[in-house]
Amino acid sequence: MKTENPTRWNPGVAIRSIVAASDDVPLLLKMDHSAPSVYEINPLRDPRWPTLVENHPQSSVFHSTKWLKALQAVYGYEPVAVTTCPPGASLTNGLVFCRIKSWLTGRRFVSLPFSDHCEPLVDGPDDLDAMLLHMQRDLDQRKWRYLEIRPISQRPSSQVGLKKTLTYQFHRLDLSKSEQELFHGFHKDCVQRKIRRAEREELKYEDGNSEALLQKFYKLLVITRRRQYLPPQPLAWFRGLIATFGDNLKIRLASKGDLPVACILTLSSKRSVVYKYGGSISSLNKLGGMALLFWKTIQEAKGDGLEELDMGRSTTDNLGLIAFKEHWGAIGSPLTYWRYPAPGPYVPRPAWQKSLARRLVQSAPDLALEAVGTLLYRHIG
Numbered sequence: 001m002k003t004e005n006p007t008r009w010n011p012g013v014a015i016r017s018i019v020a021a022s023d024d025v026p027l028l029l030k031m032d033h034s035a036p037s038v039y040e041i042n043p044l045r046d047p048r049w050p051t052l053v054e055n056h057p058q059s060s061v062f063h064s065t066k067w068l069k070a071l072q073a074v075y076g077y078e079p080v081a082v083t084t085c086p087p088g089a090s091l092t093n094g095l096v097f098c099r100i101k102s103w104l105t106g107r108r109f110v111s112l113p114f115s116d117h118c119e120p121l122v123d124g125p126d127d128l129d130a131m132l133l134h135m136q137r138d139l140d141q142r143k144w145r146y147l148e149i150r151p152i153s154q155r156p157s158s159q160v161g162l163k164k165t166l167t168y169q170f171h172r173l174d175l176s177k178s179e180q181e182l183f184h185g186f187h188k189d190c191v192q193r194k195i196r197r198a199e200r201e202e203l204k205y206e207d208g209n210s211e212a213l214l215q216k217f218y219k220l221l222v223i224t225r226r227r228q229y230l231p232p233q234p235l236a237w238f239r240g241l242i243a244t245f246g247d248n249l250k251i252r253l254a255s256k257g258d259l260p261v262a263c264i265l266t267l268s269s270k271r272s273v274v275y276k277y278g279g280s281i282s283s284l285n286k287l288g289g290m291a292l293l294f295w296k297t298i299q300e301a302k303g304d305g306l307e308e309l310d311m312g313r314s315t316t317d318n319l320g321l322i323a324f325k326e327h328w329g330a331i332g333s334p335l336t337y338w339r340y341p342a343p344g345p346y347v348p349r350p351a352w353q354k355s356l357a358r359r360l361v362q363s364a365p366d367l368a369l370e371a372v373g374t375l376l377y378r379h380i381g
Contacts, residue, residue: 036084036126036127037084037130038082038083038084038133038134039083039085039086040080040082040134041081042079042080043068043080043094044065044069046091048085049065049081049091049094049096050065051090051091052091052092052121053065054270058119058121058152060119060269060274061268061269061270061272061274061310062115062116062118063096063118063119066244066245066248067115067244068096068098068112069244070237070241070243071112071114073243073244074234074236074378075377075381076101077098077113078099079096079097079098080096080097080099081094081096081097082134082135084127084131093121094120095128095131095132095135095149096111096121097110097111098110098111098113100381102378102379103379104376104379105380106144106145107142107144107145108139108145108148109135109138109139109144109146109148110147110381111149111150113381114381115150116168116312116335117151117152117170117335118149119154120149120151120154122154125155125157128154128157129157129159129160132147132149132160132162132340133160136161146339146340146341146343148337148338149162149337149338150335150338152170152333161340161341162338162339162340162342163338163340163341163342163343164336164337165336165337165338165339165342165343166336167334167336167337168313168315168316168334168335169314169315169316169322169332169333169335170312170313170314170332170333170334171311171314171325171326171330171331171333172308172310172311172331172333173298173308173309173311173328173329173330174307175302175307175309176307179298179299182298182302182329183195183295186329190327191291191328194288194290194291194292195288195291195292195295196288197286197287197291198254198288198291198292199292201256201287201288203255203261203287203288203289204254204256205293205296206252206255207251207253207296208250208251209242209245209246209249213251213253214235214239214242214251216253216263217238217253217263217265217279218232218235218238219260220262220263220279221233221263221277221278222279222369222370223279223280224279224280225373226361226362227282229358229361229362230361231361231373231376232369232370233373233377234370234373236374237377238265238277241265248267249265249266249268250265250266250268251263251264251265252265252293252296252297253293254292254293256287256289259284260281261280261284261285262280262281262285262289262292262293263279263293264290264294264297265277265278268301268306272306272309273300273306273308273309273310274309275294275297275309275312278290278293294328297309309328309330311325311328314332
């Protein structure tokens, strides 16, 4: 086992001791006597991590080893968690990150890449502050760009120096009501009538995670991302998710005859079903395909005893998406991302650059657009 001699700072400030360089042995950071010690663990190797995720009331699908394994396998990110629980003790708290190493966007810690949210699994502010200070020192010593957290309700104290960056709207639908009560709570024109329209149109519903369904889903996703002037996520990402989540991942597809018109991808974990990705043919949205898919998701979640539909984040200026989620009765709340060090002032791109990027996305062949997504996404997590 490789060790380093402790490096002593000024008295009364901190002592950092690297116990081992191996992934299998925790890294210990000792601060002053009033602060808790902090340990680094590998959440994919430490058997205590999945137990914590299963038992902690604030954990989500994004804390799961399934999500972390997909991030590592597809994008090469390195998961790491910090905790105040020493080796051998039960794990009662933790803050999980990925180390992202990119020549294009820089090296950074993110909790977590491509995750709408990732709540620190802590019981109080002291533990969270200690973990964040540990990560800051690691960041500064490595000379990496920044660390970012995406909490739902936990907030770092002013003492740790993290600053607000982006704020979204996060929507969740409580599934504790009966199926009938939920249906009557939907917007009559925007949801109820569309579900009935889908039934009248006799849209075909399919679900599963087969390669055939994935191909249909991905074609609709590419169409939708192009409409949003964005490249699609790599097909390998969805294959990686299917490999790790298995039956806890479901592709839901609505078709008119043999023509796929709408699709969504959901992940199930503990008490929640999470809507993560979707796509449709916009000219055929009037058939009610997307409404049918969400209604089927809600009905199946109710049948499985799940308690919540996580509808994900929306940018605050995307009023159409926010309205869509609220028409289902989902409740929105602010979702704020925090960074250290604070980012510089935002400088918008010139209008000509935005216009050029849009024209390129609109005119690029599907294969070219997919290639751009494959190249870029590992750098932007």
